Amino acid sequence: MGKSSVYNSDVIRSAIVPVAGYGTRLLPATKSQPKEMLPVARKPIVQYVAEELAANGVRQILFITGRNKSSIENHFDSDPELLRILKSANKRDLLQELEFEDLEVKYLYTRQRQQMGLGDAVLCGENFAGEEPFVVALGDSILGLHAQSRSVSRMADLFVSRRASCVIAVEEVPIEETRHYGIVHASDGEGDSDTYRVLNLIEKPRPEEAPSNLAIAGRYIFSPLIFDMIRRITPDARGEIQLTDAIRMMCEEGKRILAVKLPPGEKRYDIGNFPSYFETFVEFALADPVYGAGFRTSLERLLEDKTRQALK
Numbered sequence: 397m398g399k400s401s402v403y404n405s406d407v408i409r410s411a412i413v414p415v416a417g418y419g420t421r422l423l424p425a426t427k428s429q430p431k432e433m434l435p436v437a438r439k440p441i442v443q444y445v446a447e448e449l450a451a452n453g454v455r456q457i458l459f460i461t462g463r464n465k466s467s468i469e470n471h472f473d474s475d476p477e478l479l480r481i482l483k484s485a486n487k488r489d490l491l492q493e494l495e496f497e498d499l500e501v502k503y504l505y506t507r508q509r510q511q512m513g514l515g516d517a518v519l520c521g522e523n524f525a526g527e528e529p530f531v532v533a534l535g536d537s538i539l540g541l542h543a544q545s546r547s548v549s550r551m552a553d554l555f556v557s558r559r560a561s562c563v564i565a566v567e568e569v570p571i572e573e574t575r576h577y578g579i580v581h582a583s584d585g586e587g588d589s590d591t592y593r594v595l596n597l598i599e600k601p602r603p604e605e606a607p608s609n610l611a612i613a614g615r616y617i618f619s620p621l622i623f624d625m626i627r628r629i630t631p632d633a634r635g636e637i638q639l640t641d642a643i644r645m646m647c648e649e650g651k652r653i654l655a656v657k658l659p660p661g662e663k664r665y666d667i668g669n670f671p672s673y674f675e676t677f678v679e680f681a682l683a684d685p686v687y688g689a690g691f692r693t694s695l696e697r698l699l700e701d702k703t704r705q706a707l708k
């Protein structure tokens with residue numbers, strides 16, 4: 397194990413995972429169930445998030461929940477009755493599917509009473525974080541195919557070694573799509589070609605106004621300083637307290653904020669809208685070790701049929 401992995405597992409053990417949003421862009425699927433519990437191939441999205449965090453050294457996760465979110469708590473609880481039934485039926489393969497219950501992670505829950513934006517959701521975790529740095533991982537975003545990402549570990553190493561106040565994961569997006577993302581204004585010169593100093597953040601800029609094509613990718617590491625910033629910012633026009641505004645305030649106060657680009661081939665899968673959700677589901681299903689090959693054959697056949705019909 398390299399020195400850098402010791403850093404992050406020693407220092408950054410806590411993560412806040414906000415899951416309280418309404419998920420209106422996925423209605424009616426999200427009318428009575430959390431978008432974070434929608435399946436992508438075999439697992440609910442939030443399980444990928446928890447597994448990724450555990451693999452990156454996180455040992456306690458605080459979910460910021462809200463109304464209609466109790467299925468998230470149920471999912472991470474062990475279910476002795478189900479285990480007993482599967483054991484007595486000798487269903488080893490199915491028991492294996494429940495092994496995520498044995499992750500070395502403690503799950504805690506608190507409620508955001510009103511959905512007042514991501515900044516407000518993170519503020520709900522202030523007592524949990526205490527004086528320690530912590531990860532924020534959006535509950536509707538998966539990093540890497542089947543959540544194989546180690547970016548949070550890398551971010552944690554940089555947070556410690558560069559004495560940063562905040563490290564943000566970013567990914568390159570096509571410049572014509574910047575209006576869908578928080579975009580960073582960054583300068584090079586942080587040593588590594590994938591690491592930048594953040595000078596400012598712009599929420600959903602038009603392409604001609606975008607300072608770069610580096611979009612915030614749903615993972616952050618913060619010093620507890622962020623809570624003061626969140627308290628000090630004013631809500632936006634919709635009455636929401638935006639996390640990006642609080643980070644911008646950190647920039648303005650001269651704090652060291654770094655951005656780390658996801659490694660080549662590692663994508664951020666945001667399942668908050670239908671096109672992206674459908675695409676993510678198909679990509680994960682195609683990569684399924686058991687069902688992927690069969691699914692690929694069915695999909696190819698389906699596409700050929702559709703093409704043939706369209707040509708008639």
Ligand code: UTP
Nearest residue numbers: 414415416417418419420421511512513517536
């Ligand atoms: P989004 O802005 O994508 O979620 O927040 P949303 O508000 O549920 O989406 P729409 O626009 O209505 O479809 C990203 C993450 O932050 C959480 C969400 O649950 C999601 O995981 N969030 C957002 C909160 O926990 N609280 C909030 O007030 C807002």
